[in-house]
Amino acid sequence: MQHKIRLLASSALLVAAALGATAAHAQTKPAAAAAASNTIEELVVTAEKREQSLQDIPVAISAFTSAKRDLLGINSIQDMTNFTPGLNYTSANDRAAVRGIGRLTNAHPVAVPVAVYDDGIYTTSTVTAGKSPIFSDRVEVLRGPQGTLYGRNSIGGAINIISKRPTEDPYGEVRATVGNYGRTLLEMAVSGPLAPDLQFRLAGNWEKQRDGYFKNVVPGMPSEGNVIDQFYVEGQLQAKFGDNADGWAKAYITGWNNGAGGPGARAGYSPGPFSVAEYGDQNVASGFACAPGGVVTNVVNTSPLGCVNPASTDPRKFANNIAQSVSLDNAFGIAVNYTYHLPGMDLKYVGGGINYHYTLFQDNGGGSISSFQVVVPPFNPAAPAAAQGCAATNLVHPGACQPLTVNPRQASTYQEDYHNISHEISLASSGDGPLQWIGGLYYYKEGYKQPVFTTLFDQAQLDGTMVNAGAALGINPTGVGADFRRRLFDNRTQFEQESYAAYGQVDWKFADTLKATLGLRYSHDNLQGTESVRVICFGTTACLSGSSPNLLGTLTPPVDVTASGAVAYLGPGIPAGVVDNGKPGGVTVTPDGFATRGYDHTWTATTGTAGLQWDPNPGTMVYARYSRGYLMGGINSGVTSTLGAFPFTDSEHVNDYEIGLKKDLFNRSLQVNLALFWEDLSGFQAPLSVANNTGGLAVSESRYVNIPKSVSRGFELETIWQPIENLQVLFNYSYTDAYVDKLSGIIDPSDPAALAPGAKPLSQALLTCTGTGSTVSATNPRPNPLCDVNTGLVQRPQDLSGNSLPQTPKNKVALSVTYTWEFEKGSLSPSVSYIWRDKQYGGLFERWYNAAPSWDQTDARVTWKSRDSKYSIIGYVKNVFDDLGYDGGASSSRLKGVFNAATVAASNGGITPGVPLTTASALTGAVNGIQTAGTARNSGINTTYNLTPPRTFGVEFQYRF
Numbered sequence: 016m017q018h019k020i021r022l023l024a025s026s027a028l029l030v031a032a033a034l035g036a037t038a039a040h041a042q043t044k045p046a047a048a049a050a051a052s053n054t055i056e057e058l059v060v061t062a063e064k065r066e067q068s069l070q071d072i073p074v075a076i077s078a079f080t081s082a083k084r085d086l087l088g089i090n091s092i093q094d095m096t097n098f099t100p101g102l103n104y105t106s107a108n109d110r111a112a113v114r115g116i117g118r119l120t121n122a123h124p125v126a127v128p129v130a131v132y133d134d135g136i137y138t139t140s141t142v143t144a145g146k147s148p149i150f151s152d153r154v155e156v157l158r159g160p161q162g163t164l165y166g167r168n169s170i171g172g173a174i175n176i177i178s179k180r181p182t183e184d185p186y187g188e189v190r191a192t193v194g195n196y197g198r199t200l201l202e203m204a205v206s207g208p209l210a211p212d213l214q215f216r217l218a219g220n221w222e223k224q225r226d227g228y229f230k231n232v233v234p235g236m237p238s239e240g241n242v243i244d245q246f247y248v249e250g251q252l253q254a255k256f257g258d259n260a261d262g263w264a265k266a267y268i269t270g271w272n273n274g275a276g277g278p279g280a281r282a283g284y285s286p287g288p289f290s291v292a293e294y295g296d297q298n299v300a301s302g303f304a305c306a307p308g309g310v311v312t313n314v315v316n317t318s319p320l321g322c323v324n325p326a327s328t329d330p331r332k333f334a335n336n337i338a339q340s341v342s343l344d345n346a347f348g349i350a351v352n353y354t355y356h357l358p359g360m361d362l363k364y365v366g367g368g369i370n371y372h373y374t375l376f377q378d379n380g381g382g383s384i385s386s387f388q389v390v391v392p393p394f395n396p397a398a399p400a401a402a403q404g405c406a407a408t409n410l411v412h413p414g415a416c417q418p419l420t421v422n423p424r425q426a427s428t429y430q431e432d433y434h435n436i437s438h439e440i441s442l443a444s445s446g447d448g449p450l451q452w453i454g455g456l457y458y459y460k461e462g463y464k465q466p467v468f469t470t471l472f473d474q475a476q477l478d479g480t481m482v483n484a485g486a487a488l489g490i491n492p493t494g495v496g497a498d499f500r501r502r503l504f505d506n507r508t509q510f511e512q513e514s515y516a517a518y519g520q521v522d523w524k525f526a527d528t529l530k531a532t533l534g535l536r537y538s539h540d541n542l543q544g545t546e547s548v549r550v551i552c553f554g555t556t557a558c559l560s561g562s563s564p565n566l567l568g569t570l571t572p573p574v575d576v577t578a579s580g581a582v583a584y585l586g587p588g589i590p591a592g593v594v595d596n597g598k599p600g601g602v603t604v605t606p607d608g609f610a611t612r613g614y615d616h617t618w619t620a621t622t623g624t625a626g627l628q629w630d631p632n633p634g635t636m637v638y639a640r641y642s643r644g645y646l647m648g649g650i651n652s653g654v655t656s657t658l659g660a661f662p663f664t665d666s667e668h669v670n671d672y673e674i675g676l677k678k679d680l681f682n683r684s685l686q687v688n689l690a691l692f693w694e695d696l697s698g699f700q701a702p703l704s705v706a707n708n709t710g711g712l713a714v715s716e717s718r719y720v721n722i723p724k725s726v727s728r729g730f731e732l733e734t735i736w737q738p739i740e741n742l743q744v745l746f747n748y749s750y751t752d753a754y755v756d757k758l759s760g761i762i763d764p765s766d767p768a769a770l771a772p773g774a775k776p777l778s779q780a781l782l783t784c785t786g787t788g789s790t791v792s793a794t795n796p797r798p799n800p801l802c803d804v805n806t807g808l809v810q811r812p813q814d815l816s817g818n819s820l821p822q823t824p825k826n827k828v829a830l831s832v833t834y835t836w837e838f839e840k841g842s843l844s845p846s847v848s849y850i851w852r853d854k855q856y857g858g859l860f861e862r863w864y865n866a867a868p869s870w871d872q873t874d875a876r877v878t879w880k881s882r883d884s885k886y887s888i889i890g891y892v893k894n895v896f897d898d899l900g901y902d903g904g905a906s907s908s909r910l911k912g913v914f915n916a917a918t919v920a921a922s923n924g925g926i927t928p929g930v931p932l933t934t935a936s937a938l939t940g941a942v943n944g945i946q947t948a949g950t951a952r953n954s955g956i957n958t959t960y961n962l963t964p965p966r967t968f969g970v971e972f973q974y975r976f
Contacts, residue, residue, distance in 0.1 A: 073638030081148035092145035100731035100749030105903030107282035115753025115823040116171030125649035130169035135365040160644025162622035163534030170644035181214035194969025197225030212255040219248035239275035271343035279375035283961035301384030318383035334383035346371035368436035422473035435461035454519035508653035510544030535623040583658040592663035620645035634679035664719035727753035767810035776811040824853035857904030867901035900963030
């Protein structure tokens with residue numbers, strides 16, 4: 016804490032010294048010149064699809080020019096969130112949120128509520144907003160629903176990226192950055208005329224980081240976290256066609272070959288103990304080998320720390336036998352603008368498209384355990400009496416036990432094969448008359464495949480023919496060919512979205528100081544596609560209590576449970592959004608073992624805005640604005656789904672009420688922008704994980720729900736103060752209170768019995784798992800879903816009213832101080848930035864295990880610029896004090912116990928409800944992570960935190976010619 020105080024004190028001294036020195040210097044100038052020298056520069060933006068001063072637009076906007084980004088050190092979208100009130104972003108999974116409304120899943124058939132436009136072309140990824148300043152002229156962040164001009168799913172807000180354009184005079188620039196962790200960045204841009212009325216621009220960069228922010232303690236394994244090797248190249252043409260028409264076009268190509276960097280890569284840590292859950296189902300957890308009590312034998316562990324989690328003592332260390340990788344290929348895009356100038360109006364076309372293929376390869380629970388052995392019974396449960404004296408490590412009923420070698424090296428492969436195309440044509444008034452208007456038509460179409468599968472690489476038994484648990488349905492899988500590659504879980508999703516809209520907005524200045532705005536938009540969105548799933552059950556006790564009394568031994572095959580009814584929903588009825596094909600649940604199981612169903616749904620909405628703007632004097636603008644926002648519904652499928660019973664989520668709507676003030680003070684040396692907002696949300700789309708803890712064979716499911724009512728309210732302050740010529744102070748603050756107003760009947764998968772501090776169960780009675788229908792057996796494979804066999808308690812639904820919306824810190828603060836010393840040969844500009852962010856939750860349950868703590872960060876930069884501005888040298892240190900910062904809220908999971916013969920019913924191989932699945936050695940509480948009725952913070956719940964980068968530093972060279 017002392018070092019932070021010293022830094023803030025030194026910053027204050029820097030400001031004081033600058034004030035004194037420059038004030039003395041300013042005394043030699045005429046008063047008028049001195050007053051003008053510290054005027055804040057006007058910023059022109061296109062937030063309402065026409066060029067206007069930022070201070071004249073009655074909308075809450077933050078804008079970042081390339082020069083401002085260089086000065087503040089905004090090199091990524093995460094950096095941008097530090098200086099944008101209400102904006103939050105999690106880099107690990109590329110999810111943005113504005114005022115609490117944001118993306119909470121990476122399943123593409125669920126819409127993104129913060130619209131991103133790259134030169135007018137819509138994209139579902141926010142990554143592009145963090146492009147290097149050498150490519151972007153500015154980035155504009157519009158907060159609140161943009162129901163008219165940017166109406167496609169912009170219920171939270173919109174982010175516009177505007178590229179630097181070709182120049183009429185020859186221009187060139189090269190940049191090079193060298194930093195710690197082996198980071199290098201090379202960039203270049205050239206621009207100029209090709210012919211009269213024709214200009215070009217060519218720019219590109221190559222970025223590489225060799226060392227990661229997280230160290231793998233397993234010998235020979237690479238570090239992870241921002242290990243990147245990526246490039247981006249774009250070309251532009253700009254032309255005038257006579258006196259009335261002009262056009263511009265951009266094409267780009269990019270690619271990643273990252274060791275473990277980019278969205279999806281390692282960015283966090285879990286400090287708790289390893290889970291000692293049983294191996295099997297979709298996830299062969301290596302932590303099973305670390306269970307106390309001699310459950311397994313012959314354990315091979317490559318970690319020098321054994322069964323101690325490295326992250327429990329150092330959050331930037333981990334142990335894993337698999338190296339993650341992130342790649343992006345076939346990635347390219349185009350954007351085209353064409354404008355024809357008519358008398359008093361402009362006709363404009365904006366069109367283009369994007370294509371990419373993204374692949375994330377990552378560990379799926381294998382950890383540092385290479386192999387272990389466990390004793391299992393044969394396929395035939397009718398073992399001879401002489402063979403019933405099995406070792407105590409037998410997982411099920413006594414029988415002729417067989418040793419099984421489990422090789423838990425397992426990974427998941429997640430892919431997105433994506434493309435889109437859009438066309439927009441608009442007609443807008445031109446000139447400075449009191450009546451301004453714009454109207455347009457918009458068409459958008461996207462398609463994507465999102466396959467994801469998990470692979471158990473070293474288990475040869477998976478090469479054989481599967482025992483089919485769905486035989487009663489007449490399914491006859493043909494076995495596993497080479498295409499399955501030892502996959503336990505295989506989900507293949509393919510969708511298309513098609514949207515069109517019509518919009519119009521009128522701005523009428525009906526008095527010298529008053530202007531009214533009215534806008535409407537009609538949107539039509541259709542989503543259709545298919546999803547195919549295949550699940551293999553490998554050697555888990557649940558195989559016995561589900562579809563088939565079978566455990567994998569040396570003589571028995573795995574079990575294909577896809578069509579068992581424990582994976583795919585088979586009725587009664589057809590779930591909303593699912594195509595009715597006349598079969599149970601709309602599911603067809605094909606001869607290759609995949610269960611498939613189709614989806615089709617259409618949503619429509621009318622949105623818009625109405626506002627009043629008052630300009631009582633130059634430099635003062637007050638506005639009141641109402642906006643109606645809309646987010647199309649979706650289908651929860653793909654990465655988080657297994658053809659569940661609740662795939663459909665309906666549309667979401669918001670009524671936003673906002674008043675704001677934009678004020679220039681003291682001859683434009685102080686600029687203050689303030690916005691107060693209240694947003695009523697209906698149908699807020701939120702994910703809820705439904706854990707399988709009944710002991711039956713089922714896959715944990717993530718389903719989306721529409722929260723009946725939520726509220727987001729608060730205020731946002733942005734200030735720029737330039738008291739003297741060479742000193743600029745930036746201060747931003749935002750307060751966002753986003754919460755659930757009405758939602759109940761939801762079970763917390765990390766605390767299903769509602770025992771944790773802060774839980775709000777609907778029933779105070781703590782019931783045990785007893786009664787008819789709760790026993791798991793071959794004849795009753797789907798017991799009471801509220802029975803949790805790991806605790807012996809009935810799950811208790813909770814009331815979530817009043818809980819915070821995910822990824823929404825209530826308070827954010829940003830302060831930056833920059834002073835420039837002028838010399839004969841150039842200028843020197845040191846700057847210090849400080850940001851503080853309140854705690855935030857990663858899920859709807861406002862509990863300690865979902866909370867990322869509040870955190871702060873200090874950055875420092877020094878920029879030297881030559882007198883002729885031909886070259887610049889920037890030295891920087893980010894996260895000066897190497898503090899832990901949290902890239903989004905935390906997530907949690909409940910650790911599980913060990914399945915043991917002591918709690919298994921010998922008659923049918925099922926498990927006895929009401930008895931915790933632990934050994935007689937009392938594996939409880941903090942010892943092994945089994946959740947108990949205690950209130951200890953580590954009673955069986957593991958928390959995962961995503962981190963911002965550690966201390967980074969380097970030097971950047973810029974040369975312009």
